[in-house]
Amino acid sequence: MTNPYVKLDIINQVGYIEFFHPAHNSLPGDLLTKLAQTITEAGNNKDIKVLVLKSGGERTFCAGASFKELININDDATGKIFFSGFANVINAMRKCPKFIIGRIQGKTVGGGVGLAASTDYCMATQYAAIKLSELNIGIGPFVVGPAIERKMGLSAMSQIAIDANSFYPAKWAKQKGLFTQVYDSTEELDEAVKEFTENLCTYNVEAMKEMKSIFWQGTEDWDALLADRAAISGRLVLSEFTREKLKGFK
Template sequence: MSEPYVKLEVKNQVGYIEFFHPAHNSLPGNILAELAQTITDAGTNDAIKVIVLKSGKDRTFCAGASFKELININDAATGKIFFSGFANVINAMRKCPKFIIGRIQGKTVGGGVGLAASTDYCMASKYAAIKLSELNIGIGPFVVGPAIERKIGLSGMSQIAIDANSFYPAEWAKQKGLFTHVFESNEELDEAVKATAEHLCTYNPDAMQEMKKVFWQGTDHWDDLLAERAATSGKLVLSEFTKEKLKGFK
């Protein structure tokens, strides 16, 4: 089995940030922290004009948070730290002065949907079905909710949050505004991501930075908001309901 990683590769002024974990690209705290820092660093790297966020292998984009860590939470403080992992990545993406293109090649769950929603331009394959499964284990998509609601609206977000057992197809996500394009294969997806990113590199970086501010207007309070949401999830994960649910994943 491959070791988890976060790596940055720069090609033709495009910074490709790739994360990987052998458990369907689920993300433990240390990988989330490294991902947040890598995004922040890429934002200040003069060799990079546009960023692409992607995950390793050809199947699942991101299975969300690490269940192994989730099961071992025994106090509210640890719970808040755990759920702050995705909050820190979302805030790093929000604050990054460069456009971030999402490359979503397969199914994505929970926090992974939050990552996709936090990109500025998200492209997917037809295999990129999405699901918010948090209510099914007694918590909720509190941390990723603001990012998802910002992209697909409260109606769309509430639909997939309540229907926590269902995967919604990539075309549904495109119709709601999460994905800009859906491609028949990963090969077509990769060609389109590369072409789009490299074309954006011909644009005025200052103009793109100003546009990014416009896109994220009204989110300056998210540092506090997502911290509050992380604390809420950290408390709920200690409930008897959630503890019983999590036993089934051991």
């Protein structure tokens, strides 16, 4: 696979939303926009009872935002738009009336951790180590922070945000509440996701919708909150510190 995509497949009333980018599933702005739109549309599709969020490929689940786009930011407005990409996806997931089950097959960095934290029930393999690397380049996980803190707690979120060099293993993420189950292989993960989601499809759709609404209570201000957080990152990415850091990656 070489061409980036976002696609939706419906199998047995389960909507599988899959994204892919050849650069370790890092997500440029156009793919993030399409992903947010696909989640919203799937949430309104009466043929779907439960959603699964997954990525293509066997290794990395999501390496975060597109680094190529990041290094080309030259003004505050562009920076805010860039960092709003993950904010829009997280808000789409939050507002979606259907349960979203995460299928995390491999390493997850930055914005990818935010996506995993924004699912309603997240299943992973032993290879799904997580890292928040933003502080390394002079910014921080401002946009994804609320989603990660909501799922894992402030202590765990601050630990991985400050220790920006380290990958934390999937079992640690399970202990902190990000993952519900950790499997030895992708094959076992896929089998478990299929069984779990198809069983959910036997439940009352209205009951699941009401439960999701309750789970996300207290996040009603996230449209504004995440936009404000995107503006912080957009400002910091223009700092002399970050510009010098990014020169080393060009």
